[in-house]
Amino acid sequence: MAPVINGKVIFNEVPTGYPEPGKTLIYQEETIDPNTITLAPGEWLVKVLVLSVDPYLRERMAAPSETYFDAFPLGAPIENFGVGLVLRSENPAFKPGDHVYGIMDFAHYAVCRDSVLAKGHVIDNTHKLSWSTYVGAAGMPGETAYYGWKEYARSKEGEIAFVSTGAGAVGSLVVQLAKRDGMKVIASAGSDDKVKYLREIGVDVAFNYKTTNTLEVLKKEGPVDVYWDNVGGPTLEAALETAANRGRIIVCGMISSYNGETPHVFKDLTVIMSKTLSINGFLVTDLEAKYMDEFRATMPKLLASDEISFREDLTRGLENSAEAILSVQKGTNTGKKVIIVADA
Amino acid sequence: MAPVINGKVIFNEVPTGYPEPGKTLIYQEETIDPNTITLAPGEWLVKVLVLSVDPYLRERMAAPSETYFDAFPLGAPIENFGVGLVLRSENPAFKPGDHVYGIMDFAHYAVCRDSVLAKGHVIDNTHKLSWSTYVGAAGMPGETAYYGWKEYARSKEGEIAFVSTGAGAVGSLVVQLAKRDGMKVIASAGSDDKVKYLREIGVDVAFNYKTTNTLEVLKKEGPVDVYWDNVGGPTLEAALETAANRGRIIVCGMISSYNGETPHVFKDLTVIMSKTLSINGFLVTDLEAKYMDEFRATMPKLLASDEISFREDLTRGLENSAEAILSVQKGTNTGKKVIIVADA
Numbered sequence: 001m002a003p004v005i006n007g008k009v010i011f012n013e014v015p016t017g018y019p020e021p022g023k024t025l026i027y028q029e030e031t032i033d034p035n036t037i038t039l040a041p042g043e044w045l046v047k048v049l050v051l052s053v054d055p056y057l058r059e060r061m062a063a064p065s066e067t068y069f070d071a072f073p074l075g076a077p078i079e080n081f082g083v084g085l086v087l088r089s090e091n092p093a094f095k096p097g098d099h100v101y102g103i104m105d106f107a108h109y110a111v112c113r114d115s116v117l118a119k120g121h122v123i124d125n126t127h128k129l130s131w132s133t134y135v136g137a138a139g140m141p142g143e144t145a146y147y148g149w150k151e152y153a154r155s156k157e158g159e160i161a162f163v164s165t166g167a168g169a170v171g172s173l174v175v176q177l178a179k180r181d182g183m184k185v186i187a188s189a190g191s192d193d194k195v196k197y198l199r200e201i202g203v204d205v206a207f208n209y210k211t212t213n214t215l216e217v218l219k220k221e222g223p224v225d226v227y228w229d230n231v232g233g234p235t236l237e238a239a240l241e242t243a244a245n246r247g248r249i250i251v252c253g254m255i256s257s258y259n260g261e262t263p264h265v266f267k268d269l270t271v272i273m274s275k276t277l278s279i280n281g282f283l284v285t286d287l288e289a290k291y292m293d294e295f296r297a298t299m300p301k302l303l304a305s306d307e308i309s310f311r312e313d314l315t316r317g318l319e320n321s322a323e324a325i326l327s328v329q330k331g332t333n334t335g336k337k338v339i340i341v342a343d344a
Numbered sequence: 345m346a347p348v349i350n351g352k353v354i355f356n357e358v359p360t361g362y363p364e365p366g367k368t369l370i371y372q373e374e375t376i377d378p379n380t381i382t383l384a385p386g387e388w389l390v391k392v393l394v395l396s397v398d399p400y401l402r403e404r405m406a407a408p409s410e411t412y413f414d415a416f417p418l419g420a421p422i423e424n425f426g427v428g429l430v431l432r433s434e435n436p437a438f439k440p441g442d443h444v445y446g447i448m449d450f451a452h453y454a455v456c457r458d459s460v461l462a463k464g465h466v467i468d469n470t471h472k473l474s475w476s477t478y479v480g481a482a483g484m485p486g487e488t489a490y491y492g493w494k495e496y497a498r499s500k501e502g503e504i505a506f507v508s509t510g511a512g513a514v515g516s517l518v519v520q521l522a523k524r525d526g527m528k529v530i531a532s533a534g535s536d537d538k539v540k541y542l543r544e545i546g547v548d549v550a551f552n553y554k555t556t557n558t559l560e561v562l563k564k565e566g567p568v569d570v571y572w573d574n575v576g577g578p579t580l581e582a583a584l585e586t587a588a589n590r591g592r593i594i595v596c597g598m599i600s601s602y603n604g605e606t607p608h609v610f611k612d613l614t615v616i617m618s619k620t621l622s623i624n625g626f627l628v629t630d631l632e633a634k635y636m637d638e639f640r641a642t643m644p645k646l647l648a649s650d651e652i653s654f655r656e657d658l659t660r661g662l663e664n665s666a667e668a669i670l671s672v673q674k675g676t677n678t679g680k681k682v683i684i685v686a687d688a
Binding site for chain 1: 576590596597601607610611612614617619620623624625626627
């Protein structure tokens, strides 16, 4: 293989609010020769095909002391879940030509290794899904929805679930898992288009939180047995206020506080006792050992057969990564955001 | 049996702040003939020996819509866990002469039946504990500590536990369960005498929260892997702020909000996500089926052999019930508060 242009998305500066393309993140190119890149034992080199854009990335664009994940090092490429075509390998699990899921740099060519966020694994793709699906509904966001729901929802037929960011990559799957368990599902989203999508995937009570008061909806349609929280802040407060006795609150994300906003003040937490609530924050990696095999055996099939539907919002070109990342922080994406870096 | 004087503690008025003896609760006497009291099938008549005084009683002195337990009906005797000597029985499980644990009126003589709070059961008392123990460390408060700890603490040797109201009926047992699991234990109480007691039962870091800043102690001695919350409010906030990653918060009570106080405002709950916390409110009755047999088989023995110690604060005379109840709300009791109604 001859020398090639390799683009990279570099973490240039810790943002105070929303990440700014060209400032927080910059795109750079260099020429590399894939044949001569040094691989340590256990590493493998890929041509990057797709990269996932997830809300939690904002949490890694922090000073090291301020985040629960490893902060991205300044001056180096950011990384996330992706699918790559193996070119060379010093890992016995992978050979050239394999399509491997794992953590990889935002680059055209990336040296990969197993990470605490994900161990690399070959995608057999029995069900002929697109590679982007494997960083979405069949990847980390799908695992997040599936693991968290199985572990904490304790769903019962006829009970009521409320899902915030219900049209998002994780939320839209949670909505469908709740429906499959026979629950009445309330879900919120930030545009009328997303609300329409919520109805298409079976949500019983769908509303636009920007034009409709969440607390009023929950008072009318609740009480809420299970609340899947992707946002925190006033939405969490409304769910606490309208929680059913023995309600479960699953805290998957709190995007309302990722971008430098003043933290929301909670008026009262006595409901935790008076309603004997269960509130669980979780990381998908903590539940992997328990549910991963089950997930990989069932989810791709459910997606391929349309029993569970999903929506993607694809951005073509690595150089557009920063804009894609910002859109997810602002909620202007319309489905699971994936960057298509190369077609094959 | 000839007619006898029967005293009763009547719920007279819903309090706005602390319950007031002579106003919230009034003591009345009447003459009854235990032989002629009608018993429905399943009921039994007892001479009341001991009655438990617990923090949660304040929650039942509410307007019916405002409490998670059945509110006490106005004009009728209040009730709680007690031990009685059976005089007559229309329940095949009990015969005259049995000592039975269950829910009973604050009265000298009480007609009992199985309640959602407790099913009556005969105390065999193999270990010759006092009857008062069976409404304390071997009764509901003991069950609360034991069930909640077993279900939610996920304790690990070397981890750090923090227990508020550590010298109380429940807290003092939680402290000892945590020590038995090999944890470092921090505990707070509201007087120097109680702090001294905390040290006697093995607490590593004991402090008086009225004279020492809780948050400062936790910052120095934490992070807190398990917080057992009996109080809510600023203490809960301090525990959230100093929680360890994957910390567990067990919400057993929130006495800081029982007596009409303005609810505490919580500045920030993003830690639930950033530290992936687990927060569980619970009711002892919800965990009974899972742990009751184990508890009854082990706790009385541990108490009789002094492997787990406990402290009681006995009030003699049913007519002093309201003062005893108030003392528990104010925290001026020095151990598990029990009313000795009769000696045998």
